Every structure is written in structure tokens, then in C-alpha cells.
Amino acid sequence: MAIDTIWVLAEQQDGAPVPTALELLTQARAMAGTVKAVTWGGGAEGLAGTLGEYGAQVVYDLGDLGGKLPGPLVAAALAERVRSGDQPDAIFVPTTYDGRDIAGRLSARLDVPVLTNVVGLVEENGELHSEHAVFGGTQIVTARFTGARPGIFVIRAKSFPAESAGGGPASVETLTVPEVGAVSAASVQQRHVEERSGPKLDEADVVVSGGRGLGAAEHYALVEELARLLHGAAGASRAIVDAGWVPYSHQVGQTGKTVKPTLYIACGISGATQHLVGMKGAKHIIAINKDPEAPIFSVADLGIVGDVHKVLPKLIEALKARS
Numbered sequence: 266m267a268i269d270t271i272w273v274l275a276e277q278q279d280g281a282p283v284p285t286a287l288e289l290l291t292q293a294r295a296m297a298g299t300v301k302a303v304t305w306g307g308g309a310e311g312l313a314g315t316l317g318e319y320g321a322q323v324v325y326d327l328g329d330l331g332g333k334l335p336g337p338l339v340a341a342a343l344a345e346r347v348r349s350g351d352q353p354d355a356i357f358v359p360t361t362y363d364g365r366d367i368a369g370r371l372s373a374r375l376d377v378p379v380l381t382n383v384v385g386l387v388e389e390n391g392e393l394h395s396e397h398a399v400f401g402g403t404q405i406v407t408a409r410f411t412g413a414r415p416g417i418f419v420i421r422a423k424s425f426p427a428e429s430a431g432g433g434p435a436s437v438e439t440l441t442v443p444e445v446g447a448v449s450a451a452s453v454q455q456r457h458v459e460e461r462s463g464p465k466l467d468e469a470d471v472v473v474s475g476g477r478g479l480g481a482a483e484h485y486a487l488v489e490e491l492a493r494l495l496h497g498a499a500g501a502s503r504a505i506v507d508a509g510w511v512p513y514s515h516q517v518g519q520t521g522k523t524v525k526p527t528l529y530i531a532c533g534i535s536g537a538t539q540h541l542v543g544m545k546g547a548k549h550i551i552a553i554n555k556d557p558e559a560p561i562f563s564v565a566d567l568g569i570v571g572d573v574h575k576v577l578p579k580l581i582e583a584l585k586a587r588s
């Protein structure tokens with residue numbers, strides 16, 4: 266393998282690596298001889314099994330950060346490690362809030378650029394070429410680092426599948442977190458976990474989304490009910506998020522979440538480019554819209570020209586009759 270070492274930031278949530286970290290480990294192990302995961306927040310020994318299974322040989326553990334924001338501390342620890350001579354060819358970072366914070370700070374500390382919004386990676390002659398979706402996902406541009414390593418790639422969720430390699434647990438090595446002074450003064454005081462009963466929107470196998478065509482906030486209940494019956498998650502267009510019908514966490518699209526379910530059902534959504542970019546990677550798309558010319562039909566596998574207020578209750582009734 267022409268690429269020697271890749272580090273993957275393996276952020277954790279509720280005691281498990283975030284799904285994107287497993288996707289990035291899967292990709293890293295296909296490209297490099299050595300893959301190391303970097304984690305923080307405590308419990309690294311407990312994560313080593315899963316991280317090893319997906320391709321990490323080593324876990325760099327920064328330990329419990331005492332409630333401090335990870336950005337400054339993780340970036341400082343990794344920069345110190347790189348400067349000490351332990352230099353990977355690339356660092357893969359999931360596109361999460363903390364991932365982006367760490368990538369920016371690490372880029373500044375190491376004086377190397379960072380490539381963001383990566384949706385694909387290929388290796389050519391020992392170099393990584395990253396693919397980026399631009400112009401609302403209508404074009405893919407390719408980029409590569411020409412200067413000093415490591416190349417920092419901030420990669421979008423669902424860009425690669427997460428596949429277990431069946432390997433044993435990774436060995437855990439403790440990294441020292443340096444003193445960074447006032448820059449690490451901010452700490453997390455409280456976490457708000459939004460209530461939800463089904464799967465997470467960006468991990469769901471079925472997503473049912475509603476748009477302005479629903480006509481009123483209370484009609485979103487139809488979307489939620491259909492999603493529940495299909496064991497899926499409920500999403501939304503920005504129009505109804507901006508209207509205050511549903512929280513921002515439901516938004517699918519350029520400025521919301523990117524979803525890649527097996528089935529996406531768009532209800533009363535026109536199909537603006539900024540919406541399509543967040544969902545057109547779905548395996549199957551069903552669109553319900555009363556306008557036969559709506560752009561959403563251009564990406565739909567099955568188009569239903571009809572009124573959501575008539576179609577959705579019928580669908581719900583039929584599913585209830587089957588269960």
C-alpha cells in the first residue's frame with residue numbers, strides 16, 4: 266500500500282464511536298497500511314474492540330478532558346505528537362461540530378491546509394485525491410494536497426459504508442494533553458438531548474420528509490406517523506423549518522443534514538437544489554406532489570401526482586391495516 270499511516274478522529278457519543286468514525290476507519294484501512302484512531306472523553310479501553318474491528322490497530326487516547334471543549338485540547342495534543350516526529354500521511358475527520366473545530370485548530374497549529382466537505386477519496390500513486398460536491402451537489406471537484414503532510418480531510422457522513430473487518434481490539438496508547446492556557450477555558454456546562462422515539466435522521470434506513478405543501482404545521486403529524494409506521498425518521502425542508510413548524514434538527518439539505526437512506530419519501534417538497542443535495546443519495550426516492558412539473562420528480566423513482574392530504578392518510582391507513 267502506497268500510503269503508510271492514516272489517523273481517524275473517533276469521536277464518541279453515549280459510550281460508542283459515532284457512525285461516521287466507523288465509516289472513515291473502513292475507508293482508511295482500505296488505503297493505508299497503518300490506521301490509528303484518536304479518541305477522548307474516557308473509556309478508550311471499552312471502545313478499542315469496536316475501533317479495532319473496523320480497522321484501527323492503535324487507539325490514541327486523550328482521556329477524560331474534564332468537561333472542557335475538545336477542540337483546543339485535541340488539536341494541541343495531536344499537533345505536539347506530529348511535531349515530535351509521529352507523522353501520519355493524512356488525518357480523517359468526521360464532519361461533526363467538534364470534528365470541524367479540531368480540524369481548524371490543527372490546521373492552524375501545523376500550518377497545513379484543511380480540505381472540507383469531502384464526499385469521496387481515491388488513492389493515486391500514493392497520493393490521496395478528495396472529491397467535493399459543489400454547486401448544490403451538481404458537480405464534483407477533485408482536490409489534493411501538494412505541500413507538507415499530514416493532509417487534513419473533513420469528511421461528510423455516509424460518504425463510505427461502515428464495514429467490520431472482524432479484527433481484534435486495537436491497542437490503546439495514552440497521549441499527553443498539553444497545557445494550552447486560556448484557550449481551553451471554555452467547558453461544556455449542559456447537554457440537551459432532543460427527544461426522539463425512532464432512529465436518528467442521518468442514520469435512518471427510511472426517511473419521510475415534509476415540505477410547505479403540507480399547508481400547516483399540524484399536518485406534519487402525518488409525516489411523523491408515516492415515518493413511525495415505516496420505522497424511519499421524519500425530516501423536513503428548510504421552508505417549514507424557517508416557518509417554525511419543526512426544529513432545525515429535522516432539516517435535510519445543503520444547510521441541514523445529508524441523509525442516505527434506502528427509502529426517502531418527499532411529501533409536498535418542490536425539490537430545490539439545496540434540498541436535493543441532502544437526499545439524492547437515497548437508494549429509492551418516492552415523491553408526492555400535486556404539481557406534475559415539480560423538480561422533485563426528476564430524482565424520484567416513483568412519483569405520485571396528488572394531494573398530500575389525500576395520499577398520506579391513505580398510505581397510513583394501508584400500513585396500519587397490514588400491521
Ligand SMILES: Cc1cc2nc3c(=O)[nH]c(=O)nc-3n(C[C@H](O)[C@H](O)[C@H](O)COP(=O)(O)OP(=O)(O)OC[C@H]3O[C@@H](n4cnc5c(N)ncnc54)[C@H](O)[C@@H]3O)c2cc1C
Nearest residue numbers: 476477478502503504518519520521533535540555572573
Ligand atoms: C443558501 C441556501 C441554503 C438552503 N438550504 C436548504 C436546505 O438545507 N434544505 C432545504 O430543504 N432547503 C434549503 N434551502 C431552501 C430551498 O431553496 C427551498 O426554498 C426549499 O427547499 C423549499 O422548500 P419546500 O419544497 O418545502 O417549499 P416549496 O418550494 O414552496 O414547495 C412546496 C411544494 O409543495 C407542493 N404542494 C403544495 N400543496 C401541495 C399538496 N396539497 N399536496 C402535494 N404537494 C403540494 C407544491 O407543488 C410545491 O412543489 C436553501 C436555500 C438557500 C438560498
